[in-house]
Amino acid sequence: MRLGLGFEWRVALRFLREGRFQTLLIVFGVAAGVAVVAYISALVSGLQRNTLDKTLGAQAHLAISPADERVTPVLPRAADGTPAFGDTQARAQRLRTIANWPALLDTLEAQPGVAAVSPMVSGAALASRGEATRSVNVAGVEIARYDRVVGLAAKTVAGALRLGPGEAIVGRTLADDLGVRVGDRITLATGTRAETLRLTALVDLGVTELNRRTVIVPLRSAQSLFDLTGGATRLEVTLADVWSAQALADELGRRWPLKVESWQQTNAQLVSALNAQSVSTALIRGVVMVVVVLGIASVLVVSVVQKQREIGILRAMGATRAQVMRVFLVQGAVVGAVGSVAGMALALAMIWAFTRFVRGSDGLPLFAITLPPALAVQVAAIAFVAGVLAAVAPARRAARLDPAQAIRL
Secondary structure: OHHHOOHHHHHHHHHHHHOHHHHHHHHHHHHHHHHHHHHHHHHHHHHHHHHHHHHHOOOOOEEEEEOOOOOOOOOOEOOOOOEOOOOOOOOOOOOOOOOOHHHHHHHHHOOOOEEEEEEEEEEEEEEEEOOEEEEEEEEEEOHHHHHHHHOHHHHEEEEOOOOOOOEEEEEHHHHHHHOOOOOOEEEEEOOOOEEEEEEEEEEOOOOHHHHHHEEEEEHHHHHHHOOOOOOOOEEEEEEOOHHHHHHHHHHHHHHOOEEEEEHHHHOHHHHHHHHHHHHHHHHHHHHHHHHHHHHHHHHHHHHHHHOHHHHHHHHHOOOOHHHHHHHHHHHHHHHHHHHHHHHHHHHHHHHHHHHHHOEOOOOOEOOOOOOOHHHHHHHHHHHHHHHHHHOHHHHHHHHOOOHHHHHHO
16 A cells, blocks of 8 residues: 555655644544534525525515605795795505506516516405404415415415415414314405405415415406406516525616515515624634634644654655655645544534434424535535645745754754
C-alpha cells in the first residue's frame, strides 16, 4: 500500500499517526463543526419548508383583482389661489369583476412558470342552519382548477371533493359551529339573495380562522348570489417557483391596470422572519467554519514546532521546500476529509434523533427534516477546502525552515 503512495502522503500519514491524540482531537473538532453546520442547515430548511407549506397551503402565490377605486379630489380655489379644501373621504370598495377575465386566464396559463390559474368570485355572506348563524367568506370556484391551485383534495377530511350545482364545501370548524356534517344543508344569504346548499365535503385548511369562515361553492352559484353574472372578482395563480411571485407580480402590474398581489406582500412579516433565519444560518455556518480552520491551523502549527528536527532531516536528505509544504497540506486535507465523513454521520444521527424523539401535541413529528445530498456534498466540500486552507500557513512555515538550524534544535 505504501509503495503506491507518494513521498508526501507517506510522511504526512506518519506525522498524523505519531500525534494520534492531537489528530483525534482535531478530527473530532472538524466532525463536530461539520455536524453542526449540516444539522442546522437541514433543520432551518425543513422549518422554512414546513412554514411555507402551511402558509401557502390555503392561498395562491398570486392574486389578481380589479384595482381599488379612488376618489379624485376637486379643489376649488379661493380668490388668492389657495385651495379652499383638500380633504376627501375614501370611497367604499364594492365587489367588481375583472374585465375580460377569460382572456386573461388564458394568457396567464401560457405564462412561463405558471402552474395553475383559478377564477373566483369572493364575497361576504351569512351561513345559517336552524338558529345557528355565522358570518362567512364565500368563494365561488371551478373546483378542478381551484384544487390545482391550493391542493384542496389533500385537505378534505370528510366527504368527497365534489362541487356541483346546489352543493358546497365548508371548513371543519364552521361545520362544528353550525352543527352540520356531510349531506346536511345550509343557507347562504347575501344582501339581496339567498340559496340553500347541500354539503359534499369538509376541509381542513390548516388555519383555524379559515376553517371557521370558508364556504366554497360553484362559480355560477357565487355569481348568482352576488349578482355578478359571468364575472370573476379574482384570479388566483400558483407558480412552479414560489419565490418568483414578487417579480411576476411587478411585471403583471406594469402590464395590466389591475391589482396584483404576491404572497410575499400579503405575508411580509413571514418573509422577514424567513430572511432573518437564512441570515442567521449563514452566520452560524461562517463562524463554525472559522473555528474549524483555526483548530486545524493551530494543531498543524504545533506539529511544525514538534517536527522541526524531522523536517530538517528530510530537507538534508534532499526533500524540496515544495515537498515539505505539500506534506502539511496533505495533513490538512486528510483531517478535513475524515472529519467531513464523520461529521456527516453525526449529522444524520442528530436528524434521526430529532425526527424520532421531538413530537408535537398530536404525537407526530413537528415537521419533516432531511439532509439533501447536495447540501451534504456542499458542507463536506467546504470542510475539506477549509482543512487545506488551514494548512497553508503551517506548511509555508515548515517549508521556510533552515535544515541546519532545524537539525541542531
